[in-house]
Amino acid sequence: MKNLLKTFMLVILLISFSRITSLSATQTNSAVLTLKIYNSGFLSVTNITGDVDLGNLVANKTNTWPGTSKRALWKNNGTERADYSVRGEIIAGGVTLASNTPASNQIRVRLIFGQWDKNYSLTNYLGDDTLSTTYKAATSSVFAVDSDADNLKGYDVLAGEDRNMMFWVNPGKASNGLEVKIRIWVKANAG
Amino acid sequence: MKNYKKILFLLIFCNNIFAGLSSNFTEIVIENLQPGKTYSLKKIFNMPYNIKNTGPNECNIKIYLEEIPEKYLRSGYQILKKENFNWIKLEKTNFNNVKPGETALSDIIISIPDDNSILGKKYQIMITAETYTTSTSSFGLEFAIGSILRFEIASNRLEMTQDEIDKLNINLNFKVTPSSFYVTNYKICDNKKYFVGSIFIQNTDTNSQNFIIKSLTPEEINGIENDYEYPPNPNFLLISTKKLNIPSKQSKKVDVFLLIPCKEEYKNKKFQFVVGISPANNKKINTQIFTRIYVETK
Numbered sequence: 001m002k003n004l005l006k007t008f009m010l011v012i013l014l015i016s017f018s019r020i021t022s023l024s025a026t027q028t029n030s031a032v033l034t035l036k037i038y039n040s041g042f043l044s045v046t047n048i049t050g051d052v053d054l055g056n057l058v059a060n061k062t063n064t065w066p067g068t069s070k071r072a073l074w075k076n077n078g079t080e081r082a083d084y085s086v087r088g089e090i091i092a093g094g095v096t097l098a099s100n101t102p103a104s105n106q107i108r109v110r111l112i113f114g115q116w117d118k119n120y121s122l123t124n125y126l127g128d129d130t131l132s133t134t135y136k137a138a139t140s141s142v143f144a145v146d147s148d149a150d151n152l153k154g155y156d157v158l159a160g161e162d163r164n165m166m167f168w169v170n171p172g173k174a175s176n177g178l179e180v181k182i183r184i185w186v187k188a189n190a191g
Numbered sequence: 192m193k194n195y196k197k198i199l200f201l202l203i204f205c206n207n208i209f210a211g212l213s214s215n216f217t218e219i220v221i222e223n224l225q226p227g228k229t230y231s232l233k234k235i236f237n238m239p240y241n242i243k244n245t246g247p248n249e250c251n252i253k254i255y256l257e258e259i260p261e262k263y264l265r266s267g268y269q270i271l272k273k274e275n276f277n278w279i280k281l282e283k284t285n286f287n288n289v290k291p292g293e294t295a296l297s298d299i300i301i302s303i304p305d306d307n308s309i310l311g312k313k314y315q316i317m318i319t320a321e322t323y324t325t326s327t328s329s330f331g332l333e334f335a336i337g338s339i340l341r342f343e344i345a346s347n348r349l350e351m352t353q354d355e356i357d358k359l360n361i362n363l364n365f366k367v368t369p370s371s372f373y374v375t376n377y378k379i380c381d382n383k384k385y386f387v388g389s390i391f392i393q394n395t396d397t398n399s400q401n402f403i404i405k406s407l408t409p410e411e412i413n414g415i416e417n418d419y420e421y422p423p424n425p426n427f428l429l430i431s432t433k434k435l436n437i438p439s440k441q442s443k444k445v446d447v448f449l450l451i452p453c454k455e456e457y458k459n460k461k462f463q464f465v466v467g468i469s470p471a472n473n474k475k476i477n478t479q480i481f482t483r484i485y486v487e488t489k
Contacts, residue, residue: 031477032349033359035236036220036413038339038481039370044213044245045334077245078213080370083263087335185321187335189263190218 044078045188082188210322210334211245218339220413225345227305228356233298235359240281242320242336243294250322252286252295257317259339265414268315268341278302279316301342311346315339341413359475364396367468367480374486380453384429389444390482392468394437401471402435404445412465419463419485427451428464428484449486462486
């Protein structure tokens with residue numbers, strides 16, 4: 001009889017314990033939605049004012065590779081490490097290209113990632129790549145540089161670091177000297 | 192005089208070239224979404240997508256969805272394909288003449304199809320904001336920001352009406368800084384406790400709050416970058432305290448140390464540890480903020 005009572009008490013105890021356990025499990029899982037924030041800081045990209053070498057790009061018969069040089073200095077002034085990529089679009093409305101030169105039907109944008117001093121001398125070479133696109137004697141429209149351009153080169157840039165970039169733009173040898181328009185997007189990606 | 196003319200030329204013709212963007216909508220994960228239901232990030236989390244013009248001039252900003260490039264895809268997630276972009280609605284996509292310092296806001300509304308085949312699935316998408324000009328200059332330098340949104344469909348259906356979901360609401364009432372630490376050249380066999388840094392937790396609520404601080408296991412981490420490995424043991428990261436009470440409007444710090452045992456298998460590796468900080472409450476919406484610790488061993 002004593003043993004039976006003991007067993008009964010034990011069963012009661014076990015049931016109570018399992019109820020308590022399941023109750024606490026329910027309590028900890030009572031959330032119906034979870035929000036997780038992996039990067040709570042700022043992603044940012046800003047060019048450094050005054051360090052962009054500007055000028056018109058005019059396709060003409062004398063342009064040869066590397067062509068017109070442009071410089072863009074930009075910086076990760078956010079609080080996050082970011083992975084930077086570059087995309088380009090070339091708007092070559094009405095440009096007719098000569099057909100007898102190697103660069104005749106190409107527009108190339110060479111990007112050199114690195115750091116420059118105030119005299120524009122490259123002090124720290126990090127890598128480079130060339131965006132290029134081929135187009136026929138165009139009548140209009142926008143040319144994406146290439147389908148992978150969004151991922152051209154990703155460089156992790158720590159918060160506060162400069163990652164400067166130099167462009168050499170060769171609009172090709174155009175027979176009519178019309179203007180070629182180029183847009184470059186520098187993108188900071190959450191990486 | 193020549194220089195003066197040059198500067199004037201630059202100012203007149205090239206003012207669109209100086210620009211900048213920033214956003215703190217960087218990488219967000221939302222878990223436990225129910226099929227057939229719609230979630231507004233603005234209404235539920237008070238967290239619309241935001242993008243700030245950090246340049247000195249007005250700019251136009253365009254926001255759009257992109258398939259996430261493979262290299263940003265976290266393990267366990269799949270790319271939300273273009274044909275399913277209608278799951279995500281951006282309240283507003285074009286912002287014209289955004290003034291310097293001004294922030295453009297757009298709600299993100301996630302509508303999950305009423306389909307059992309997607310139960311337990313995880314998706315990832317990129318939200319891109321970019322400047323654009325209507326300038327006729329031949330060379331334009333524009334800027335863009337790519338933010339990551341990840342969302343996970345619940346494994347089981349919950350009995351919840353849309354009305355109940357619409358009533359869910361939370362204010363993010365704490366902040367964590369920094370988001371990441373980098374430890375390079377960690378020498379495995381030094382056998383010294385390496386001080387990684389301090390994590391600061393700020394309680395922005397009007398009441399005091401208890402927080403739980405934890406080094407996450409691989410199962411708890413929502414995927415890592417491709418070139419990193421999960422921590423072999425989360426306990427290699429030593430945290431000065433695992434529970435913290437922080438009075439209203441105050442901050443406290445937690446020190447983080449690293450001690451990886453002297454084993455050949457841990458040498459020349461790139462590990463990513465993650466520390467998760469969450470309020471110890473029992474609300475209907477869990478919130479967690481993370482600090483990632485990137486470790487390169489020698």
